[in-house]
Amino acid sequence: MSEFWEDAFVEKQLMWGEAPAKSALWARDLLVKENARSVLIPGVGYGRNARPFLDAGMSVTGIEISATAIAFARERMKLTFPIHHGSVGDMPFDDARYDAVFSHGLVHLLDEAARAKFVRDSLNQLLPGGHLIFSVVDAVAKSPRPVPMTFFDGPDLEREFGPCEHFKLDDHHPFYMVIRRRWFAATTRASLRALAGTCG
Numbered sequence: 001m002s003e004f005w006e007d008a009f010v011e012k013q014l015m016w017g018e019a020p021a022k023s024a025l026w027a028r029d030l031l032v033k034e035n036a037r038s039v040l041i042p043g044v045g046y047g048r049n050a051r052p053f054l055d056a057g058m059s060v061t062g063i064e065i066s067a068t069a070i071a072f073a074r075e076r077m078k079l080t081f082p083i084h085h086g087s088v089g090d091m092p093f094d095d096a097r098y099d100a101v102f103s104h105g106l107v108h109l110l111d112e113a114a115r116a117k118f119v120r121d122s123l124n125q126l127l128p129g130g131h132l133i134f135s136v137v138d139a140v141a142k143s144p145r146p147v148p149m150t151f152f153d154g155p156d157l158e159r160e161f162g163p164c165e166h167f168k169l170d171d172h173h174p175f176y177m178v179i180r181r182r183w184f185a186a187t188t189r190a191s192l193r194a195l196a197g198t199c200g
């Protein structure tokens with residue numbers, strides 16, 4: 001997998017252009033409303049999707065398997081936010097907690113066990129109330145691809161990713177956006193309810 005992406009970036013360079021994906025703009029708008037301040041972006045590539053969050057005043061940390069993509073983020077996109085070089089299979093790379101984990105175009109490239117680990121590790125890196133937001137390719141786009149990928153249908157999504165919201169969003173491919181929240185710990189919710197009870 002890492003060789004495939006290394007070769008792809010060497011050959012095609014900034015292959016999706018410099019503009020962010022629609023999913024990143026949608027996530028930025030949601031996170032601005034939620035007053036989010038920090039975002040972890042696994043599979044950040046050369047960084048085009050980081051820009052909307054940075055421009056909205058959020059701090060961004062990336063994870064990326066391709067050294068060439070990271071070099072493009074630095075040299076071509078002039079981006080200076082921290083990027084961990086490695087596979088999401090080796091998460092966590094830091095012990096920080098983020099308001100959001102956002103990932104575009106990566107999760108459908110992982111096998112079933114790796115997807116489950118990715119969701120677990122991402123939820124663990126969220127602050128209470130934080131959002132896990134990612135895109136996966138919609139099954140309507142099913143066709144032979146140069147790299148193995150899983151295509152998703154609406155009913156698959158909750159079975160696969162647990163209690164989530166999802167909707168379709170067309171970009172270079174038809175995608176599903178999937179959103180999961182890390183809720184407050186049960187004890188915290190119970191204590192908030194108790195507190196609310198004392199204010200009536």
Ligand SMILES: C[S@@+](CC[C@H](N)C(=O)[O-])C[C@H]1O[C@@H](n2cnc3c(N)ncnc32)[C@H](O)[C@@H]1O
Nearest residue numbers: 005043044045064065066086087088104105106
């Ligand atoms: C389809 S591309 C999307 C790139 C970026 N999100 C964008 O939209 O510009 C998938 C990205 O994930 C990276 N990637 C693939 N497998 C990975 C893994 N196991 N861990 C971290 N990054 C990975 C690839 O190198 C590539 O940058």
